Amino acid sequence: MTTDARAAAGVGDVGGGVTAAELRLAARNHALPLEALRWPITPPGLHYVLVHYDIPAVDPAAWRLEIGGRVTRPRSLSLAQLRALPAVTRAVTLECAGNGRALLEPRPISQPWLTEAVGTAEWTGVPLALLLDEAGLGDDVVELLFSGLDRGVEDGVEQRYERSLSLADALAGDVLLAYAMNGAPLPPQHGFPLRLVVPGWYGMAHVKWLGAITALTEPFGGYQQAVGYRLYASEEELASGDGDGAPVTRIAPRSLTVPPGIPDFLTRERVLDAGRCVLAGRAWSGRAPIERVEVSADGGEHWSEAALDPPLGPHAWRGWSWTWDATPGAWTICSRATDATGETQPLTPVWNVKGYVNNAVERIPVTVRG
Amino acid sequence: MTTDARAAAGVGDVGGGVTAAELRLAARNHALPLEALRWPITPPGLHYVLVHYDIPAVDPAAWRLEIGGRVTRPRSLSLAQLRALPAVTRAVTLECAGNGRALLEPRPISQPWLTEAVGTAEWTGVPLALLLDEAGLGDDVVELLFSGLDRGVEDGVEQRYERSLSLADALAGDVLLAYAMNGAPLPPQHGFPLRLVVPGWYGMAHVKWLGAITALTEPFGGYQQAVGYRLYASEEELASGDGDGAPVTRIAPRSLTVPPGIPDFLTRERVLDAGRCVLAGRAWSGRAPIERVEVSADGGEHWSEAALDPPLGPHAWRGWSWTWDATPGAWTICSRATDATGETQPLTPVWNVKGYVNNAVERIPVTVRG
The missing domain is CATH 3.90.420.10 (Oxidoreductase, molybdopterin-binding domain)
Structure with missing residues (x-):
């Protein structure tokens, strides 16, 4: 190496x-x-x-x-x-x-x-x-x-x-x-x-x-x-x-994204082609129904509203999708869930001794090529 | 911690x-x-x-x-x-x-x-x-x-x-x-x-x-x-x-052991009570049938012959067992497979750049209590 x-x-x-x-x-x-x-x-x-x-x-x-x-x-x-x-x-x-x-x-x-x-x-x-x-x-x-x-x-x-x-x-x-x-x-x-x-x-x-x-x-x-x-x-x-x-009791809200494009074996970093890219993922909270999922391609600078799939049931995650017009460059995909109590995910982790309930927004670095 | x-x-x-x-x-x-x-x-x-x-x-x-x-x-x-x-x-x-x-x-x-x-x-x-x-x-x-x-x-x-x-x-x-x-x-x-x-x-x-x-x-x-x-x-x-x-082609011989006793959550180190303890595991080689499994409780100083289970088939691992009279103290369980070509496991790893085919003998530290 x-x-x-x-x-x-x-x-x-x-x-x-x-x-x-x-x-x-x-x-x-x-x-x-x-x-x-x-x-x-x-x-x-x-x-x-x-x-x-x-x-x-x-x-x-x-x-x-x-x-x-x-x-x-x-x-x-x-x-x-x-x-x-x-x-x-x-x-x-x-x-x-x-x-x-x-x-x-x-x-x-x-x-x-x-x-x-x-x-x-x-x-x-x-x-x-x-x-x-x-x-x-x-x-x-x-x-x-x-x-x-x-x-x-x-x-x-x-x-x-x-x-x-x-x-x-x-x-x-x-x-x-x-x-x-x-x-x-x-x-x-x-x-x-x-x-x-x-x-x-x-x-x-x-x-x-x-x-x-x-x-x-x-x-x-x-x-x-x-x-x-x-x-x-x-x-x-x-x-x-x-x-x-x-x-620790009920699950705090969280959203994750299906990583777009293809991975590097070792680093897991992603590369994808420029153009229309449907980002999809799932969001859940054990505290209240998911009410909203936002997606960002620029590491949380700008957020867009994702479309929610029909619910699978009261205790299961909820699918979401958002169409991204991917232009060449380095991007960081984020998604953020909010539940019906208004609770949402923090952008940075909240530390505790045993390391529980860190629901900070996920960051997926991707490279879009022309 | x-x-x-x-x-x-x-x-x-x-x-x-x-x-x-x-x-x-x-x-x-x-x-x-x-x-x-x-x-x-x-x-x-x-x-x-x-x-x-x-x-x-x-x-x-x-x-x-x-x-x-x-x-x-x-x-x-x-x-x-x-x-x-x-x-x-x-x-x-x-x-x-x-x-x-x-x-x-x-x-x-x-x-x-x-x-x-x-x-x-x-x-x-x-x-x-x-x-x-x-x-x-x-x-x-x-x-x-x-x-x-x-x-x-x-x-x-x-x-x-x-x-x-x-x-x-x-x-x-x-x-x-x-x-x-x-x-x-x-x-x-x-x-x-x-x-x-x-x-x-x-x-x-x-x-x-x-x-x-x-x-x-x-x-x-x-x-x-x-x-x-x-x-x-x-x-x-x-x-x-x-x-x-x-x-890299066919699988080199290897044997693993079902760890005896109970684990520590964090370190996975094992503790068990003194007395008769049946150690069991599985051994395999992709190069020839398994002919012999030896077991050591003292980190490879002394070896005993394990009993082999009937074969599952020509391409599957072979079960083995060995009864250990566990006395109080710190021990290291090892097992070593030998196949019909005479190939056996080394006691120390053979290094290569990409880290393949390290079939060195497994070492499981255990503490036996009185």
């Missing part, structure tokens, strides 16, 4: 210097290749994947979902029993809470996502509210705890992956226990045989390899709730152990 | 310092999570993926395979016509030629694979020899050229992805034009609607998104044959442009 090529590859860039640990995580987990935004429902294997520990080995014949804690009728359900219950299918966009982390400076050391840790699937399963109703929740229940079968160590704490939802969030519309993804049994990396799906929330809430649901009368204080998945403004706030960083 | 945690994460390690370009590639492409070695046939979405440029958008109704060049009967075949021909299914292990690249020093800058860019699938399709026989090859044909629909730029050369095989290699047993993977249509990232499968060869030979096969009377001199996928001992040899680095 020549010196120029090494420079183009970002050797010595502030955005480089990725550690061996981050590389090990990046080799295991994967984002959605941006060109795969062209599909409204993400094809198998292209949906982003984050596995905290290892994908557990689950024998579906022996597996049971244990529903317990403060309930009148504890249950132990087989996969066949779950599949015999009334099922619903919902198109849901999932995004990792750490999406955008590797673009923060200084870069929090964890899974080094750029912008593409997202995907949309059709999830089929049993409404959670139905199962909770059958189990009979005690009057003093405040939260439901969801326990995965995956185990590991994080910050020195040995644990199984567990997260809770408030009673109100758990009973909200369309929270599912999903056993199928895009019409097929869940793939191992997406939680086989059963995962929680909480439309609108970042990925950490959608507990995979679900083994137990426990009705709690006190809020859950486990690692993934009280320490992880919180917004700490400084190391000092994190070190204080007060656990009062704001919790 | 504390200073200790940053040190444990490899900040400042010689193995760190990964560039922004490498991270962009690592976010798109993905390896097999090592625990997924437990499946003899890799489940959908877990098989390694390397996409050189972009996954092309293919309309299967409009798509044709063009068979031309020096043939008596040029053909233009639809997917339905291909599916109507006699089909075979073969379990084939595929590995990226760049697997192990990120463990070389200095690290060649490209897709930064560690050890896990591998997978085994059941590929279904039409024997290539059958189609070539129908097309009628001219007597002076020396190579077959396989052209993908994916386009991009590499080292300044704009190209579609193309690779050739000698007539002998193309007509060899079990070379397939595959339209199904594990019983389902090819996923987009694995070459939908058709890819070449060349059992025993590294991944670069298995041309995806196949659009054309051309019978050539002179050897192909395109980028991916004459410049890429060659073993250059030095930058000077590469820069000389003689194109006489040895070509």
